[in-house]
Amino acid sequence: MNKTADEQLLLKAKDQVVQCDRCGTCLTVCPLFAFRDTERVSARGKNAITRALAEGGLRPTDEMLSAVDFCLLCQACVDSCPNKVRTDEAMIDVRQYLTDKAGGVGIKYKLLGGVMKRKALVKMGAAALAAARALRLGKLVPFGMAPEEFTRAKFLEAFAGPAALGRPAAPGSAVPSPAAKVAYFRGCGMEMMFPAAAAATRDILGTTTALIVRDNPCCGMPHLAHGLRGDFLALAKENIDLFADVDIIVTDCGSCGGTLKRFGAYLAADPAWRDKAAAFSGKVMDLTEYLAKVGYQPRAKVDVPVTWHDPCHLVRGQGIRQQPRELLKATGKFVELKEADRCCGGAGSFHIDYPDAAAQVLARKQANIEKTGAAIVVSGCPSCLVQLAKAAAASGGKFKAMHISQVI
Amino acid sequence: MINAEVKKKFRAIVGDEYALDSDLDRFGYSYDSSFVPLVPANNPDMVVRPLTTEQVAAVMAIADEHGIPVTPRGAASGRTGGSVPLMGGISLSLDRMTNILELDEKNMMVTAEAGVRTIDLYNHCAAKNLFFPPDPASWKMSTIGGNVAENAGGMRAVKYGVTGDYVMGLQVVLADGTVVNTGGKAVKNVTGYDLTSLFVGSEGTLGIVTRALFKLIPMPKTRGTIRLMFGSLDAGCETVNRLLQENIVPAAAEIMDKTSLDAVARKRSAAFDPAVESCVILETDGEDQAALDAQAKRIAAVARECGVLEFQVAQSQAESDELWAIRRTMSSAVAALAPNRIGEDISVPRSAFPEVVKRIKAISEKHGLTIAVFGHAGDGNLHPSILCDLNNPEEAERAHHAADDIFAAALAVGGTLSGEHGIGITKKPYIYKALGEAGVKLMQSVKQSLDPKGILNPGKIW
Ligand SMILES: Cc1cc2nc3c(=O)[nH]c(=O)nc-3n(C[C@H](O)[C@H](O)[C@H](O)COP(=O)(O)OP(=O)(O)OC[C@H]3O[C@@H](n4cnc5c(N)ncnc54)[C@H](O)[C@@H]3O)c2cc1C
Numbered sequence: 103m104n105k106t107a108d109e110q111l112l113l114k115a116k117d118q119v120v121q122c123d124r125c126g127t128c129l130t131v132c133p134l135f136a137f138r139d140t141e142r143v144s145a146r147g148k149n150a151i152t153r154a155l156a157e158g159g160l161r162p163t164d165e166m167l168s169a170v171d172f173c174l175l176c177q178a179c180v181d182s183c184p185n186k187v188r189t190d191e192a193m194i195d196v197r198q199y200l201t202d203k204a205g206g207v208g209i210k211y212k213l214l215g216g217v218m219k220r221k222a223l224v225k226m227g228a229a230a231l232a233a234a235r236a237l238r239l240g241k242l243v244p245f246g247m248a249p250e251e252f253t254r255a256k257f258l259e260a261f262a263g264p265a266a267l268g269r270p271a272a273p274g275s276a277v278p279s280p281a282a283k284v285a286y287f288r289g290c291g292m293e294m295m296f297p298a299a300a301a302a303t304r305d306i307l308g309t310t311t312a313l314i315v316r317d318n319p320c321c322g323m324p325h326l327a328h329g330l331r332g333d334f335l336a337l338a339k340e341n342i343d344l345f346a347d348v349d350i351i352v353t354d355c356g357s358c359g360g361t362l363k364r365f366g367a368y369l370a371a372d373p374a375w376r377d378k379a380a381a382f383s384g385k386v387m388d389l390t391e392y393l394a395k396v397g398y399q400p401r402a403k404v405d406v407p408v409t410w411h412d413p414c415h416l417v418r419g420q421g422i423r424q425q426p427r428e429l430l431k432a433t434g435k436f437v438e439l440k441e442a443d444r445c446c447g448g449a450g451s452f453h454i455d456y457p458d459a460a461a462q463v464l465a466r467k468q469a470n471i472e473k474t475g476a477a478i479v480v481s482g483c484p485s486c487l488v489q490l491a492k493a494a495a496a497s498g499g500k501f502k503a504m505h506i507s508q509v510i
Numbered sequence: 511m512i513n514a515e516v517k518k519k520f521r522a523i524v525g526d527e528y529a530l531d532s533d534l535d536r537f538g539y540s541y542d543s544s545f546v547p548l549v550p551a552n553n554p555d556m557v558v559r560p561l562t563t564e565q566v567a568a569v570m571a572i573a574d575e576h577g578i579p580v581t582p583r584g585a586a587s588g589r590t591g592g593s594v595p596l597m598g599g600i601s602l603s604l605d606r607m608t609n610i611l612e613l614d615e616k617n618m619m620v621t622a623e624a625g626v627r628t629i630d631l632y633n634h635c636a637a638k639n640l641f642f643p644p645d646p647a648s649w650k651m652s653t654i655g656g657n658v659a660e661n662a663g664g665m666r667a668v669k670y671g672v673t674g675d676y677v678m679g680l681q682v683v684l685a686d687g688t689v690v691n692t693g694g695k696a697v698k699n700v701t702g703y704d705l706t707s708l709f710v711g712s713e714g715t716l717g718i719v720t721r722a723l724f725k726l727i728p729m730p731k732t733r734g735t736i737r738l739m740f741g742s743l744d745a746g747c748e749t750v751n752r753l754l755q756e757n758i759v760p761a762a763a764e765i766m767d768k769t770s771l772d773a774v775a776r777k778r779s780a781a782f783d784p785a786v787e788s789c790v791i792l793e794t795d796g797e798d799q800a801a802l803d804a805q806a807k808r809i810a811a812v813a814r815e816c817g818v819l820e821f822q823v824a825q826s827q828a829e830s831d832e833l834w835a836i837r838r839t840m841s842s843a844v845a846a847l848a849p850n851r852i853g854e855d856i857s858v859p860r861s862a863f864p865e866v867v868k869r870i871k872a873i874s875e876k877h878g879l880t881i882a883v884f885g886h887a888g889d890g891n892l893h894p895s896i897l898c899d900l901n902n903p904e905e906a907e908r909a910h911h912a913a914d915d916i917f918a919a920a921l922a923v924g925g926t927l928s929g930e931h932g933i934g935i936t937k938k939p940y941i942y943k944a945l946g947e948a949g950v951k952l953m954q955s956v957k958q959s960l961d962p963k964g965i966l967n968p969g970k971i972w
Contacts, residue, residue, distance in 0.1 A: 120849055158549065185777060
């Protein structure tokens with residue numbers, strides 16, 4: 103990225119953060135500030151750093167990069183902010199700026215970028231996992247948990263009673279527009295860590311439409327969040343072309359959805375891509391959003407209490423709050439979770455970079471889940487599910503964590 | 511600069527984790543919510559975050575010994591630069607002192623540490639049906655230490671008064687580390703000087719407040735919210751004034767002009783009738799719904815005589831929360847209208863409210879700058895906000911002249927510089943005009959006797 107593009111990025115971030123009034127409302131909602139309460143951790147602190155950087159009052163340093171990196175991008179601050187300052191976007195821009203300036207993304211992420219970009223990865227190749235392991239990203243792919251706990255059969259066996267076992271998925275009651283071409287977006291996290299859940303999503307979608315599944319590349323969120331904007335844009339363009347001929351693109355990952363829906367915004371300044379990108383983003387739907395639209399009825403009833411954890415990128419990123427709850431209510435005994443929309447600490451790869459902080463954020467989530475008495479906490483984002491599965495284990499089996507496709 | 515030896519002593523008192531001196535951490539404690547620019551930064555040399563009164567006292571003793579400036583800080587939501595460490599030294603952050611020590615239901619009093627957030631204290635008391643009335647719009651984040659130090663007001667000041675009206679006693683650490691306790695639970699108390707009042711509103715320049723004892727009142731049984739729209743700001747002011755004269759005292763009476771309304775509309779994608787020039791939001795409270803309905807009826811009658819365009823009683827808690835959210839976010843929404851906002855806090859006799867607003871509009875035209883006006887119509891305290899770009903030197907010049915004119919207008923109608931935000935840094939230039947030489951001198955002599963070395967929040971007020 104050349105210098106002027108860099109400066110533009112910083113100006114863009116500045117445009118956001120000058121809207122910050124430094125009132126401090128965000129201090130009261132930030133999940134990280136809740137236990138590490140120094141100013142630089144807060145959104146106000148990060149906005150001030152950004153503004154001072156743009157106004158020449160602070161020099162870029164490693165300390166600064168680590169400060170802007172220590173953010174869940176969960177948007178709780180944005181939500182509570184009187185001026186709706188997009189601190190999350192500003193942080194992404196500043197990370198990029200500092201990365202380019204200092205020439206140093208965590209080298210880890212440069213490599214990760216390369217891996218995620220390879221189409222092979224989303225095919226869930228063992229080779230990709232091996233590659234990830236070679237990069238010491240092993241923790242990103244928690245082998246221990248995926249195979250067993252996250253299969254639909256296991257779920258039914260555990261919760262739905264014998265009658266439900268082995269019964270084929272009933273035909274969906276949805277009435278999709280017959281002409282609409284519906285595609286499934288294969289998310290890296292889902293395919294790598296929760297292949298059974300991804301398969302369940304496809305089964306469900308298959309009951310509503312003649313589902314199109316392609317070898318799409320990564321949505322680019324990990325790249326964007328870690329200073330690999332060039333890679334992100336390349337991936338976006340590849341995806342836009344790949345799905346040019348479909349009408350609806352469904353994703354079962356909140357983070358992918360939040361990102362895909364913003365391609366239009368990210369490419370708005372590029373005349374060659376602007377319109378195509380906007381059209382693409384207009385077609386993207388979260389699984390629950392789509393199922394609500396087509397009037398999907400869950401396949402089986404379960405009579406254990408279930409609760410829902412809102413993924414940040416679903417609830418604040420896309421404004422989806424009701425749809426998953428309605429689906430769960432139709433499935434079984436839904437109980438509301440206190441602070442359901444508070445970040446669980448997964449936050450993409452945050453939990454890998456800052457395991458201790460993520461654990462603290464998670465502890466609060468776990469306590470809230472236990473208070474509901476739910477046997478299953480359901481969510482819609484692989485990064486959350488990794489965290490929630492950890493919480494489930496820590497709770498000593500009080501509850502399990504499942505993707506929504508495996509429950510409805 | 512604080513030398514390494516002394517820094518070590520501070521670390522030993524509060525623990526390494528709570529004595530910060532990295533560049534970025536020092537920067538984080540260099541600003542507050544005022545328009546004092548971020549750059550060049552007023553960094554402290556060290557941020558010290560004590561947990562107990564004993565730690566505060568130990569820190570002060572060392573600061574006193576070495577003549578190190580100490581600037582107390584709560585949540586840095588202050589609007590006048592009060593917690594900005596102008597002379598470096600220590601930023602003494604009290605935000606870890608968050609214990610509510612005692613809720614004395616019999617005497618209806620509560621004791622809390624300085625770092626407790628205002629809203630947490632309110633909720634703690636509300637759970638026992640007791641009411642802590644001072645409610646600055648910043649109550650979600652502001653600390654009670656900051657509230658006491660600024661004698662913060664709030665929406666409900668018109669009926670219930672300001673922070674100072676509820677302070678019964680304080681624990682204060684003096685400049686040399688001495689701990690004093692003022693006041694107490696006795697309702698009547700004239701034993702010696704009223705030192706409690708001396709510290710209320712002293713902006714951290716006379717001592718560090720570590721604890722406060724507040725009196726409480728029973729929680730009103732029901733509350734209602736009414737929104738009134740007017741074709742002029744005058745009509746809104748007139749209505750509020752008439753209500754008070756007729757002894758219909760709303761718990762809150764907030765007014766905002768069209769510019770302020772538009773600012774909120776922009777952030778909340780709401781739209782208002784173009785004929786609307788001002789909006790008044792009232793809170794009513796009373797024994798039961800019938801009492802509220804009766805009040806609403808009387809208010810409606812007065813408002814009609816003043817030409818109200820819309821009169822809307824909130825029908826649910828959600829509706830009334832929404833109306834108050836509009837008011838609470840107003841200040842920040844207005845700030846976002848321009849690169850910079852010079853927010854003022856003048857306070858005038860209630861009867862002069864329409865007159866001073868008229869003068870502000872004239873000032874706005876004279877200098878060619880938009881000035882949004884909103885405030886507490888019930889008590890004559892208003893917040894004119896000059897919208898400008900301080901990076902443009904010519905505009906900055908005009909903005910500062912406009913600010914000068916606003917203060918002059920406030921004084922001319924018998925008002926004063928600040929109703930609730932304090933003087934801090936931003937209103938220093940006007941202090942002599944407001945208080946006179948003799949007034950400032952007397953304050954300086956009080957300061958001199960409590961803080962002879964001038965280490966407490968130096969560079970503020972005058
Ligand atoms: C959006 C918004 C709305 C606001 N609305 C109102 C309002 O309606 N009414 C109102 O009155 N104010 C309002 N304010 C101003 C501000 O919130 C108040 O002045 C508040 O009391 C400051 O509290 P704080 O904890 O943030 O103090 P800070 O800003 O940290 O400090 C304020 C001053 O108090 C001193 N101080 C802080 N703690 C102590 C202590 N323990 N001992 C001694 N000195 C101390 C500091 O040195 C400084 O001089 C608003 C501010 C914002 C951002």
